[in-house]
Amino acid sequence: xxxxxxxxxxxxxxxxxxxxxxxxxxxxxxxxxxxxxxxxxxxxxxxxxxxxxxxxxxxxxxxxxxxxxxxxxxxxxxxxxxxxxxxxxxxxxxxxxxxxxxxxxxxxxxxxxxxxxxxxxxxxxxxxxxxxxxxxxxxxxxxxx
Amino acid sequence: xxxxxxxxxxxxxxxxxxxxxxxxxxxxxxxxxxxxxxxxxxxxxxxxxxxxxxxxxxxxxxxxxxxxxxxxxxxxxxxxxxxxxxxxxxxxxxxxxxxxxxxxxxxxxxxxxxxxxxxxxxxxxxxxxxxxxxxxxxxxxxxxxxxxxxxxxxxxxxxxxxxxxxxxxxxxxxxxxxxxxxxxxxxxxxxxxxxxxxxxxxxxxxxxxxxxxxxxxxxxxxxxxxxxxxxxxxxxxxxxxxxxxxxxxxxxxxxxxxxxxxxxxxxxxxxxxxxxxxxxxxxxxxxxxxxxxxxxxxxxxxxxxxxxxxxxxxxxxxxxxxxxxxxxxxxxxxxxxxxxxxxxxxxxxxxxxxxxxxxxxxxxxxxxxxxxxxxxxxxxxxxxxxxxxxxxxxxxxxxxxxxxxxxxxxxxxxxxxxxxxxxxxxxxxxxxxxxxxxxxxxxxxxxxxxxxxxxxxxxx
Numbered sequence: 001x002x003x004x005x006x007x008x009x010x011x012x013x014x015x016x017x018x019x020x021x022x023x024x025x026x027x028x029x030x031x032x033x034x035x036x037x038x039x040x041x042x043x044x045x046x047x048x049x050x051x052x053x054x055x056x057x058x059x060x061x062x063x064x065x066x067x068x069x070x071x072x073x074x075x076x077x078x079x080x081x082x083x084x085x086x087x088x089x090x091x092x093x094x095x096x097x098x099x100x101x102x103x104x105x106x107x108x109x110x111x112x113x114x115x116x117x118x119x120x121x122x123x124x125x126x127x128x129x130x131x132x133x134x135x136x137x138x139x140x141x142x143x144x145x
Numbered sequence: 146x147x148x149x150x151x152x153x154x155x156x157x158x159x160x161x162x163x164x165x166x167x168x169x170x171x172x173x174x175x176x177x178x179x180x181x182x183x184x185x186x187x188x189x190x191x192x193x194x195x196x197x198x199x200x201x202x203x204x205x206x207x208x209x210x211x212x213x214x215x216x217x218x219x220x221x222x223x224x225x226x227x228x229x230x231x232x233x234x235x236x237x238x239x240x241x242x243x244x245x246x247x248x249x250x251x252x253x254x255x256x257x258x259x260x261x262x263x264x265x266x267x268x269x270x271x272x273x274x275x276x277x278x279x280x281x282x283x284x285x286x287x288x289x290x291x292x293x294x295x296x297x298x299x300x301x302x303x304x305x306x307x308x309x310x311x312x313x314x315x316x317x318x319x320x321x322x323x324x325x326x327x328x329x330x331x332x333x334x335x336x337x338x339x340x341x342x343x344x345x346x347x348x349x350x351x352x353x354x355x356x357x358x359x360x361x362x363x364x365x366x367x368x369x370x371x372x373x374x375x376x377x378x379x380x381x382x383x384x385x386x387x388x389x390x391x392x393x394x395x396x397x398x399x400x401x402x403x404x405x406x407x408x409x410x411x412x413x414x415x416x417x418x419x420x421x422x423x424x425x426x427x428x429x430x431x432x433x434x435x436x437x438x439x440x441x442x443x444x445x446x447x448x449x450x451x452x453x454x455x456x457x458x459x460x461x462x463x464x465x466x467x468x469x470x471x472x473x474x475x476x477x478x479x480x481x482x483x484x485x486x487x488x489x490x491x492x493x494x495x496x497x498x499x500x501x502x503x504x505x506x507x508x509x510x511x512x513x514x515x516x517x518x519x520x521x522x523x524x525x526x527x528x529x530x531x532x533x534x535x536x537x538x539x540x541x542x543x544x545x546x547x548x549x550x551x552x553x554x555x556x557x558x559x560x561x562x563x564x565x566x567x568x569x570x571x572x573x574x575x576x577x578x579x580x581x582x583x584x585x586x587x588x589x590x591x592x593x594x595x596x597x598x599x600x601x602x603x604x605x
Contacts, residue, residue, distance in 0.1 A: 007373060008381035011307075017384050021391040028392075028410070032338065032403050039402045040334035050331040057271025058259040058331075060499065063192025068401050069478030070337065071273055074179070074191050076561040077478060107408030108562070111190050113256070130333050136408060137398040137474060141553045144560050 051119075052126025059113050067130060069139070076109065077082040077145030082124075082131035084143050089124035096120060146508050147370035148219040150226035155509045156236055157212025158502045162590060164205035164243070165495075169583050171198040175574035180569050189251070191561055196250050196276045202490065203274065204243045209498030210319075210355055211239075211292055214312060216505045217362045218296045222303025231295050235288050242284040244275055268329055275326045282326055289320040307376040308358045308365075311383060315354030322346045334402040344452035345394045348494070349460075353386040353421060356456070356497045359451060363504045364429065367446050368436035378428045382421050389417035396468050400477055408470040415468040419461030421451075422493075427451035441600040442507060442514035444523040451531060455492025463488055463538065473554050480545035480568075488538040490529075499589075506593070518597025522588055529585030536578040 036042070056062075062071040068079040085091040096113065097120060098142070103109035115123065146152060149356065175194045177184045185194075219226050226232060249258045255271070262278035264270045269279045277285070293316060300309045325342040361379045365372060395411025429450050440446065463485040467476040476482070507515045514520065551564045559567075 005377075007377040007380065009383065010377050014380045014384035014387070017388040018391070021388055025391045025394065028395075028406075029338075031397070032407075033335070035404050036332075036334055036402070039401075039404075040332055044334060045331060053331055053333065053336075054268060057268065058256045059263060060192045060196065060255040060271050060275045060276060062271065063195050063255075063276075064190075066478040067333075068337065070401075071197050071478070072192070073478065073480055073483055074195070103183045103186040106181060106183055108178070108191070108565075109186065111192075133334060133402040135400050135402055136229055136405050137400075139474060139477065142558045143476060144552050144558045 039134040041129055042136070044129050044131075044132055046125070048122050048125045049129040052122035052124070054130075055115070055119055055123045056126055064110070066145075068133070068135070075110065077140060078127055079130050079133075079135075080140055080143065080145050082128045084145065089121070089128055092124040092127055093117075093120040096123065147223075150229040150232075151216045151230045151505075153226065153229055154216035154505055156233075157208050157215065158506060160236070160240055161205045161208040161212060161498065162502070164201050164208065166586060166590065167247075168198055168201035168205060169579075169586050171195075171201065173576070173579050173583055176572070176579045179202055179572040180576065184334060185421050193255070196255075200250070200276060201247065203587075204239075206402040206494050206498060208239070209494075209501070210316070211235075212297050213359050213498065213501040213505075214292070214316065216501070216509075217298050217359070218309055218312070218350050219303075221306045221309045221362070222299050224299065224303040225454060226295065227298035227302070228295050231291055231371050233342045235291050235295075238284065239288045242281055242288075246281045249278065250276075264423075267327065272326075272329065272336070273338070274344060277424055279327075282323075282421070285323065286320070289316075289323065293320055296315055302578075306327060306372075309361050311354050311361075311379060312358040315351045315358065316353065318351030318354065319347060319462040322351065323374065326478055327491060337401045338403060341394055341397045345397055347391055348489075349390045349418060353390065354383050356452075356493055357382045357386070357421075357425065359497050359501050360425065360429065360452065363413050363445060363449050363500050364432045366504060367442065367449065368432050368438040369440075370400050370432045370435055370436040374435075374512050375432065378432075379425070382424045382428060385417070385421040389414055389420060394420045396470075396473065399473055412468065412470045416465060418468070419457065422461035426453040440514070442504060442513070442520070444527065445500060445504040447524055447527055448496060448503045451527060452492060452496035452500050455488065455496055455531060455534075457487065457492070458535075459488030459490070459492035459538070463542075475549045476545065479552075480541045480549050481549065482545075484538045484541035484545055487541065488534060491534045496531075512599070513593070514600050516595070516597040516599050519592045519595040520600070522595050525590040526585045526589035526592060529588060530582050533578045533581035533585060537575050537582065540571045540575040540578060544568045544575070 062076040064072050066073060066077045069077065081092060096115065099110045099112045101112045171194050173187060174189065175191060175198060176192065178191045215226060215232055218588050258278060259270050264279055267279045269282055270276060297313060300313055322343055328339050330336050353430050357379055361375050365375050392410055393415035395407040396415035398407035398411055433446060433450060467473050467481050467485065507513065547568045548564050551559050551567060552561060
């Protein structure tokens, strides 16, 4: 690089740029957190939903599925599964409940997690709540996720 | 080796390579499960294999970063490490904690592991890449703090070079942002938003500082180019990394229930994210072309050039490919993401750690460079792993384009599993490329044991 551009100038761009854009990120984060009540479906965040989120976590569902596009890409998107299953928590519960213990020969299969009826309801309610979050441009592009 | 305590890096590097092998073995298992769905089911379900694959990656890269820091910080600071005993102690704590966590994933159902480790007291488990039990996360924080204290004291009481200070900043950032992993609100949007403060601000933020400083250190050593020149490059690269990468976080806030302005901010700033990686490529080639000495360690130079190029391709080009919001609308959470993730992690972070190992390992074993046979084998392993990773990325990209089209773009979109069956050919090819990668890794490990004629010592 040319001599007119000194190391000192490069250093100042680094410190100045890093501090400035970090502060902007913090500012935008504050604004985002403030505006979330309009989109994040918190009015439906019940204790049952919170319990369902815990079940979602401790069974590592994200290890195969995506949720709002984040996770593993081995199994279907579940951010809109409530809509895809005809807005039926019963259908979601039945799907999880009747997974074969030993899988399906030659094919991908969801493990049998042996959840109780109460737990199934919590998990289904959690997925229903996530489906209620307002996403930009109504992502995903269609019902297939 | 100028300082005895630099030798501590060796155990870190050996552990890193061992865990790297574990990571790839599980990667091959997962690749198989993509096409033969019941492979190892229900003993090792896909989610467990994936957790082992990604967590081993993170842990071995951390071993690699820590080992690299223990090697380069004393030399740069011109003094022995502040507390060598602490570095050794932390090595064993981290290794045992890491091994127990991985065994936990494999030996008991994940829900059982959550129960055994009392996840309920402070629930942090079950989020992508942050699957570690809370107690392991606390262990990571303790190890990170002890490590930072150790190298921090070494730097502050020694010579303060730009490389050392940038590395320290990057490592401190790594520790600070990891603290967000303890924040796990019930609100899914908040959870996802701050989850990215660990994941994005690591790999598209502070880890770039770590990478750039490690690369700069090795380039100084193998080219003999003036430190002033290299430090200027280093500042410009990391400046661009943070200027683009901090607000580039916004490309993760397109579809998680966050405000619409992120579509613009995320698109614009993440479109700038290839710049620091492109500059790293220019930097590496520029400095090697202007070299003042011909270092006898050829593979180290090859890795250094390779990491710059592959980081640009994987993180820069493949990242840009799907980062603009209108494109990402279709590609988000598909095999396109997987393609990008593979080449970016390999190019940027795997290869920079291997660069450092390649440079430092022979010196820690008492010679300036490995023998000629070992060097040739190591360079073969470089090409096998790098070329096969290019093909893994291309096959996943092919799979991803078809998936996007069939599942999201076509007039009558098809269900996820139907599409997966249709694109199986690409997954078979990816698995074949994965096996080539594994053979390259075996060759790499073998290179440390290969005997052959010594290279002539070159003055440097």
